[in-house]
Amino acid sequence: MSNEISPDPQLSRRSFLRAAALGIGGTLLVACVPPAPGPSAAGGEQAPAAENAPIIYWSMFGLEEAAQAEAQVARFNEETGKNAIFMSIGWGNVAQKAQVAIEGGSPPDLVSLWSQAYTWGPRGLLLPLEDYAERDGWTGQGWSEPAYEALWSENHLWGTGHTLNMFALHINKGLYEEAGFDPAQPPTDIAALDDMAEKLTTLDADGNLTQLGFLPWQNSNLWHWGWAHGANFYDEENDKILAGSDEHILQALEWFVSYAEKYGIDNIDRFQSGFGRATMSPDDPWYVGKVAAQIDGSWKRSWIPRYAPDLEYIVAKSPTAAGVEPVSLVEIGAMFNVPSGAKNPEGAWELAKEFASKRCQIEFGNLVGDIPPLLEAARDPEFLNSYPYNDQFIEMAESGGRAWPRIPVLELYKDEMNRLVDEVVHGKVQPQDGLDALTQKVQKELDDFRKQTAA
Amino acid sequence: MKILLPRREWRRLRVGLLFASPWIVGFLGFTLYPIIASFYYSLHVYTTFGQPMQWVGFSNYRELLGQDKLFWVSLYNTAYMVILGVPFHIALAILLALLLNVKLRGVAIYRTIYYLPTIVPVVATSVLWLWIFNPEYGLINAGLSLLGLRGPGWLADPGLAKLALILMGSWTIGGTVVIFLAGLQDIPQQLYEAAMIDGAGLLQRVFYVTLPMLSPVIFFNFIIAVIGGFQTFTEAFIMTQGGPLDATLFYALYLYRNAFEFFKMPYASAMAWVLFLVVVTATIFVFRTSARFVYYEGDGSK
Numbered sequence: 001m002s003n004e005i006s007p008d009p010q011l012s013r014r015s016f017l018r019a020a021a022l023g024i025g026g027t028l029l030v031a032c033v034p035p036a037p038g039p040s041a042a043g044g045e046q047a048p049a050a051e052n053a054p055i056i057y058w059s060m061f062g063l064e065e066a067a068q069a070e071a072q073v074a075r076f077n078e079e080t081g082k083n084a085i086f087m088s089i090g091w092g093n094v095a096q097k098a099q100v101a102i103e104g105g106s107p108p109d110l111v112s113l114w115s116q117a118y119t120w121g122p123r124g125l126l127l128p129l130e131d132y133a134e135r136d137g138w139t140g141q142g143w144s145e146p147a148y149e150a151l152w153s154e155n156h157l158w159g160t161g162h163t164l165n166m167f168a169l170h171i172n173k174g175l176y177e178e179a180g181f182d183p184a185q186p187p188t189d190i191a192a193l194d195d196m197a198e199k200l201t202t203l204d205a206d207g208n209l210t211q212l213g214f215l216p217w218q219n220s221n222l223w224h225w226g227w228a229h230g231a232n233f234y235d236e237e238n239d240k241i242l243a244g245s246d247e248h249i250l251q252a253l254e255w256f257v258s259y260a261e262k263y264g265i266d267n268i269d270r271f272q273s274g275f276g277r278a279t280m281s282p283d284d285p286w287y288v289g290k291v292a293a294q295i296d297g298s299w300k301r302s303w304i305p306r307y308a309p310d311l312e313y314i315v316a317k318s319p320t321a322a323g324v325e326p327v328s329l330v331e332i333g334a335m336f337n338v339p340s341g342a343k344n345p346e347g348a349w350e351l352a353k354e355f356a357s358k359r360c361q362i363e364f365g366n367l368v369g370d371i372p373p374l375l376e377a378a379r380d381p382e383f384l385n386s387y388p389y390n391d392q393f394i395e396m397a398e399s400g401g402r403a404w405p406r407i408p409v410l411e412l413y414k415d416e417m418n419r420l421v422d423e424v425v426h427g428k429v430q431p432q433d434g435l436d437a438l439t440q441k442v443q444k445e446l447d448d449f450r451k452q453t454a455a
Numbered sequence: 456m457k458i459l460l461p462r463r464e465w466r467r468l469r470v471g472l473l474f475a476s477p478w479i480v481g482f483l484g485f486t487l488y489p490i491i492a493s494f495y496y497s498l499h500v501y502t503t504f505g506q507p508m509q510w511v512g513f514s515n516y517r518e519l520l521g522q523d524k525l526f527w528v529s530l531y532n533t534a535y536m537v538i539l540g541v542p543f544h545i546a547l548a549i550l551l552a553l554l555l556n557v558k559l560r561g562v563a564i565y566r567t568i569y570y571l572p573t574i575v576p577v578v579a580t581s582v583l584w585l586w587i588f589n590p591e592y593g594l595i596n597a598g599l600s601l602l603g604l605r606g607p608g609w610l611a612d613p614g615l616a617k618l619a620l621i622l623m624g625s626w627t628i629g630g631t632v633v634i635f636l637a638g639l640q641d642i643p644q645q646l647y648e649a650a651m652i653d654g655a656g657l658l659q660r661v662f663y664v665t666l667p668m669l670s671p672v673i674f675f676n677f678i679i680a681v682i683g684g685f686q687t688f689t690e691a692f693i694m695t696q697g698g699p700l701d702a703t704l705f706y707a708l709y710l711y712r713n714a715f716e717f718f719k720m721p722y723a724s725a726m727a728w729v730l731f732l733v734v735v736t737a738t739i740f741v742f743r744t745s746a747r748f749v750y751y752e753g754d755g756s757k
Contacts (some may be wrong), residue, residue, distance in 0.1 A: 027483055031491035099715065103504065123718055124504035266608070269699070273611035274591025340504065411716050422700055426613075445717075452502040452509060 055084040055347035056108040058098060060091040060334060068367055076354045084351050098339065099125070107339035109348035115404055117151075117158035117335055122408040122453070127338040128156035132349045138356075144397040146330040147373035153406035160356035163333035163370040166393045166401070167224060169193075169319065170286065170300060171293040173312040175200055175211075186316030188326075190228075190255065193319040200292040201263070209263060209271040212291045216256050219278065219286075220295035222421050223329065223414075225252040227402045230324040233413075234405030241413070241446065244432075244439030251321070253424055253431040260425040282307040299333075301387045302369035315389035317396060328393070330401035333370050371397050409445045416442055497724035508721070515725040526726070528701050529709040530733075532617065536705070537684035537737070540621040545677055548628045549669070552635035553661065566636070570629035581693035584623045585610070610695055613702040620690050620703065631676050638672030639665070670749045678741060685734050706730055 061069050066088040073086040087108070089097055095116055101107045102125045113120075120126050133139070138160075140148035147164050151157055173183050179199045187193040193214060200213030212218065216225055226233060231248035234241060243249055260268065275290065276283025280303065285291045287308035295318060304311055317326035336352040338345050354360065358380075361372035366386040371393045372378045378394045404410060416438045423429045429437075472479070497515055499508035519526050555566050572580070587594045588609035596606030609619045646664050655663065666673070688707035691697055697704035697712075706726070714723035 023483065024487070027487050028491055031488050032495050096715070119718060123502060124506065269611045270590050270608055273608060274589060409717070411718075415712070415716070419701065422698065426700055428700065449502060452500055 052081075052083045053344045053347060055082060055110060055344050055351050056087065057084055057110040057348075057351060058087050058089045058094055058108040058112070060089065060094040060112045060114075062088055062090045064367060065364075068363060072355065072360055072363065073351070076351060080350065082347055082350065084347070102339045102341065105341060107341050109342040109344045110336055110338055110351055112334040112336055114332065114335060115410065117337055118153045118404065118406045118410045119408055120337075121156060121158045122154045122449075125340055126158055127340055127342060127345055129159060129338060129349060129352075130155075130157040132346075133157050136349075136353070138353060142376050143373045144330060144371075144375055144378075144401060146401040146403040147332065147397065150330065150332050150403040150406065151335065154408070159335040159337040160352045161332040161335050161373055162355045162357075162361045163364050163368065164298070164373050164397060165331040165333045166298045166328045166371050166396060167220070167295050167318065168298070168328060168389075168392055168396070169293055169316045170296040171314040171316065172286065172289060172291075173314050175289060175292045176314065183314055186314055187319045188316075189319050190321055196293065197259075207264075207267070209267050211289065212268075212271060212285075214293045215259055215268065215272075215291070216252075217421055217425065218272065218291055218294050222249070222252060222256070222417055223404075224295055224318065224327075225255070227327045227329070228252070228318055228320040228324060229255075230321060234407060236405075239446065239450070241439045241443045243413075243417075243442070244436040248321070250431055250435060253421070253435065256421060256425055257431065260427070265426055280307070284308070287311055298370045298393050299368050301389065302367065315392055317392055317400075325400045326396060327400050327402055328396045330397060330403055332373075333368075373397070407446060408449050409442055412445055413442045493724040494728055496721045497728055499721050500719075501721050515722050516729070519722065519725055519729065525701070525704065525709055529704050529706045532702065532704055533685055533687060533706040535617050536621065536687050537681055539618075540624060541677065541680040541684050543621060544625055544628050544631065544680060545673065547625055548631040548635055548676070549666075549673070551628070551632045552639055553665070555632065555636060556639045566633070569632055573627045573629040575627075577689045578693055580623070580627065581690050584626070584690075585694050588619050588623075610703075611699055613700040616695060616699060616702040620687075620694075623690065631680070634676055635669065635672060638669050642668040667750045671751055674741075674745050674749045678738060681737055681741065682734055685730060685737075 057073065059066060059069050066086075070086045070088075073084045076082065077084055094111065095113055098107065098111045098113065099120075102120075117126060121128070140151070144164065147161070151159060151161060169186065171186060176186075176196075177183055179196075181196065181199075187196050197214035200211065201209065202211040204210050223233070226246075226249045229248040229252045231246045231252065232242055233246070233249070271290075275285040276288070278284045278286075282288075284307065286294055286296065287304070301315070304313065318328060320327055336355055338348045338352070342348055356374075358372075358374055358377045361374055361377040362380055362383045364370070365372045365377070365383045369387045371390070372383060375394070375398060377383060378390075378397060384390050384394070405413070407413070420429075420434045420438050424431050424434050496508065498510060498512060500511050500515070501508045551569060555562060555569065575583075586592070590596055590606060590608045590611060593606075593609070595609070599606040607615055610616050642665060646668070647660060650660050650664050686707050687705045688711065691703045691705050691708045692711070695703040697708055707730075710723050710726045710730070713719045713726065
């Protein structure tokens, strides 16, 4: 180092500009290169997996359900000599994590989701499995029909399942009897339901609600009550959204409005926002008697002994409008999907088939109370007697069950329906106008999607 | 005019760049590239994973600005938070900083107490405030009922939900307060002494000495708060999911929905760029008007 005082190295303006231009230009070039096409669908050039290649399974389950799934996986490994690895991700995280993993190119081999398949599948994030199913003769024989249909969308089979979420009217027996009703005679039609709601709703001296007999959108939605009025939300043949044109949906929506007007929507809002957490907690408004009756899921009966062991309850098939048979959503509780780009799709399919087997279905049903899609498993005494009122649900799985419209814009449809009910019961929009706007919006998205994927 | 640097200086420059290279690489790769890429993607539609995107020019932007009612709703909600929330929080923070600037014994404890909420994770804060705002059992309404008043619905009331969130935001102004405190320490005592000699009372001292001298710090905090305000997301995501009646559907939340629930990534990218332009415009506006109220010491200006 010399002794002279040297000036600070000044980057001349030109050099700086040149370097900056190079940096930004290089970045621009890299940024504007279109993404490389992803891996191809089933049957593409995938090297045959080694005999003991791992089958990575990301599960939505936690706690006891995870423990059971882990045992089922261990048993599968023992019996088949395969190497399935169970990972409990939890239902709060699994969808997001799986999405990122799939798009990032390092997905698990099997993942349990719920209705994501209808949106993800047609967008290329999941592997269609109908070729595997055909090869192995897995036809869903003996399954509840809407349940099996629910595994398919856009002519592709997206996975298997081992449990169904179903819904029925859950009534607080104590309150029901106190009001003078006969527990052996739950309401079966809308009029009886309204009557029960009337008698079981109490107000205090200031006119505030202290107990809600029944409210259509408490723990339920317009889908359920639309179906209960005999509605159809989607015309599969013509690919049309029917929210605006099916009069039954309008009837259901106007029935919602009648409740808002009866008690005053502000009152209802206040009362509802005071409800404790409904999921897996003893503060569920139905447990503590704030709500006398509500539509609830088949899993509730497995939670009651845990969170409200002293509660006496009745489960009845949902009341319906005249001429409509008892109805329930039949939703695949956990769909076992194989992501696009999975390294061991063959192994994943084997595991998915195992989970859908009769014994796994019964085991899960006994733990959670949800209904096995295989009717033979559902009618098996081992499951049938595990919880009270199982037969009510099973009858609906056999007939009267409805599946989601399995369209690629289902998430938007559901979101818009929630918004619609919110706006209509608050008087912000007229029912038919709201339904028309919703139909237009969702139909447009659907049409755009069809156009873009046809290209 | 220098075209090439002398060798020694070039070597020094290289060493300097080498030390800065982790940040430079990170910036280029994780900030600049995604920004430019997102603009590129916003000019396409992307339907099927693994298939090439389709070029659509500015049609996403046209749809966003022309046909999407929720875009305007979310922009309004976000602007509401910025225009009402930011001045309120800044004013509150200044007040708090002035109060905490006294030389009492144990004032450090108070400063810590006011700062602690900022280190609580936003998710925990959200759940906590969900209970505080509960119309039936929450602390606030319980307190009001003791006074014989019937508390409002807070987060359940479309007209009040945003105000409730602004109120909640004032719980975590500790960071801003700390920065103001630092700024306050910098104000030379002799200015206060001179003012007192001239007969200035407390309020006059605050308005004519403290605030002007603090104005660069106020300006800084204001810009940061504005930028942050436009990005409000977590509270709505956890507490209200955009409700009631879209009252808390903020821009970032709507963007998230479009990207990850409806799978319209390019549309969400277009939303991101529109937000960027809005924030840049707001920032430039604040900068331009700052000359009128920011006083930099050593500056000849008023």
